[in-house]
Amino acid sequence: MRPRLHNLIFVFMALGVVVGLLLSRFGDPTAGWYETSIQWLDFFGKTVFVGLLKMIIAPLILASIVAGVTSIPSFKDAGRIGFRTLGYYIGTTTIAVGIGLVFVLVIQPGNRGGAESMRAKRMSQLVERRAEFEKETGLSAKAAEAQYLNWLVVREGEGQSGKYSRVVAKRDRTTFEMFVDDIVKPLLDNPFHALSQRNSLGIIFFALLLGLAIASLGAPARPVAEFFQAMNVVILKITGWLMAISPFAVFCLMSSIIATHGPEVFESLGWYCGTVIGGNVVHVGVLLTICAVVGRMNPLRFLRGIREAWAVAFATRSSAATLPVTVRCLIQNLGVSPKVANFTVPIGATVNMDGTALYEGVAVIFLIQIYGGMDDVGISLAMGAILIIFITAVLASVGAAAVPDAGLVTMVLVATAVHLPVYYLPFIFAVDAFLDMFRTSTNVMGDAVGAVIVDRYEAPAPPSVPAEASE
Numbered sequence: 019m020r021p022r023l024h025n026l027i028f029v030f031m032a033l034g035v036v037v038g039l040l041l042s043r044f045g046d047p048t049a050g051w052y053e054t055s056i057q058w059l060d061f062f063g064k065t066v067f068v069g070l071l072k073m074i075i076a077p078l079i080l081a082s083i084v085a086g087v088t089s090i091p092s093f094k095d096a097g098r099i100g101f102r103t104l105g106y107y108i109g110t111t112t113i114a115v116g117i118g119l120v121f122v123l124v125i126q127p128g129n130r131g132g133a134e135s136m137r138a139k140r141m142s143q144l145v146e147r148r149a150e151f152e153k154e155t156g157l158s159a160k161a162a163e164a165q166y167l168n169w170l171v172v173r174e175g176e177g178q179s180g181k182y183s184r185v186v187a188k189r190d191r192t193t194f195e196m197f198v199d200d201i202v203k204p205l206l207d208n209p210f211h212a213l214s215q216r217n218s219l220g221i222i223f224f225a226l227l228l229g230l231a232i233a234s235l236g237a238p239a240r241p242v243a244e245f246f247q248a249m250n251v252v253i254l255k256i257t258g259w260l261m262a263i264s265p266f267a268v269f270c271l272m273s274s275i276i277a278t279h280g281p282e283v284f285e286s287l288g289w290y291c292g293t294v295i296g297g298n299v300v301h302v303g304v305l306l307t308i309c310a311v312v313g314r315m316n317p318l319r320f321l322r323g324i325r326e327a328w329a330v331a332f333a334t335r336s337s338a339a340t341l342p343v344t345v346r347c348l349i350q351n352l353g354v355s356p357k358v359a360n361f362t363v364p365i366g367a368t369v370n371m372d373g374t375a376l377y378e379g380v381a382v383i384f385l386i387q388i389y390g391g392m393d394d395v396g397i398s399l400a401m402g403a404i405l406i407i408f409i410t411a412v413l414a415s416v417g418a419a420a421v422p423d424a425g426l427v428t429m430v431l432v433a434t435a436v437h438l439p440v441y442y443l444p445f446i447f448a449v450d451a452f453l454d455m456f457r458t459s460t461n462v463m464g465d466a467v468g469a470v471i472v473d474r475y476e477a478p479a480p481p482s483v484p485a486e487a488s489e
């Protein structure tokens with residue numbers, strides 16, 4: 019029965035693409051039937067399916083980390099698994115950003131195709147803006163440059179989308195403030211608040227403390243360990259039930275996203291999309307090589323075992339929503355020990371985002387390639403700036419929440435680090451949802467390969483069993 023589920027997901031995904039294309043080609047967004055169709059597609063895909071997955075994320079993270087930590091034999095073992103996992107995350111995220119930077123610097127999407135017309139359009143827009151400023155203030159934009167640039171920040175924000183206000187909300191903070199607000203405070207959150215708000219960092223930190231305390235107490239705390247271990251199995255069972263509706267949900271999510279972000283948005287951003295997607299594909303190739311060489315697992319077997327999680331990540335654009343499916347695929351299809359999968363994957367889904375890191379570097383360099391040298395973008399792509407982009411892209415990916423569009427919001431960190439005004443970010447909003455599908459599925463692949471290789475070093479490799487047979 020289950021093998022058919024994999025196939026069904028992909029058949030329904032393809033159907034979703036076809037229906038989405040038909041809707042975007044022939045549908046009139048102002049027509050009542052069109053609006054109703056999108057409403058129902060979003061209802062089944064986002065509200066029901068993603069809602070159900072989100073419902074189990076917080077208890078899953080808590081139970082799986084406590085179960086994982088308490089099933090690791092000693093503190094020494096926990097430390098070893100932790101360091102290996104961390105080493106893998108840092109290594110692969112760095113490789114991902116490197117691949118992205120090589121792609122964007124070699125392909126130069128900002129100097130090709132539609133990007134040139136974007137540059138020309140912006141140049142004439144800036145001429146208008148200068149005139150507007152001079153008329154409004156009676157000052158010369160050239161003489162009062164600082165004042166003009168401040169005025170521009172406010173002016174460019176007018177009429178922007180809600181996404182832009184989320185981006186702007188992250189601006190104007192020092193690195194220390196970001197560290198305190200985005201890392202320290204969430205880590206130390208009240209666990210009940212963290213659970214209710216789905217604050218992954220807070221849940222992870224509390225779960226690690228709880229697990230370590232239970233393990234260090236031994237016999238008196240054993241019932242608590244058993245409770246969380248049983249709870250974890252129960253949540254995996256619920257995930258199995260939810261997967262029954264996944265093909266239809268994936269169909270709804272795909273149709274809606276393709277219909278609302280129709281192919282025409284790619285006209286001017288085609289090269290950019292190609293660069294991000296190409297980088298992701300190469301990075302997945304690197305991950306599969308690591309899986310084969312270090313994890314000693316046949317990449318085809320890995321792909322077969324993880325495909326449900328890949329498809330759900332692609333359609334939902336959320337590593338967090340995919341988390342239950344990733345854990346399930348690793349344990350049930352790929353034979354990864356629950357101890358390693360439970361411990362590493364929730365942490366990976368929260369902090370290890372290879373696709374997001376790659377994307378952030380490419381996006382900022384792409385924008386500098388197009389708009390560099392204009393009145394308000396006095397940056398050149400010198401080695402120093404590239405290095406800053408490299409480092410901040412890694413950090414921004416760690417800080418990104420595992421939800422749709424999160425990478426776009428944390429890109430502010432990368433953009434501001436090299437003084438690219440954040441009002442340039444909306445220029446790539448149109449294709450962001452589309453690229454989010456690729457980066458999220460890469461993020462999930464990265465977490466899954468990490469679990470495979472850490473597991474490989476924890477236990478002798480089991481005799482190779484075909485994925486289908488192990489299910």
Ligand code: ASP
Pocket residue numbers: 335336337338371373374418419420421422423424425426454457458461
């Ligand atoms: N959507 C991504 C994820 O959930 C994060 C991002 O926007 O890059 O992994």
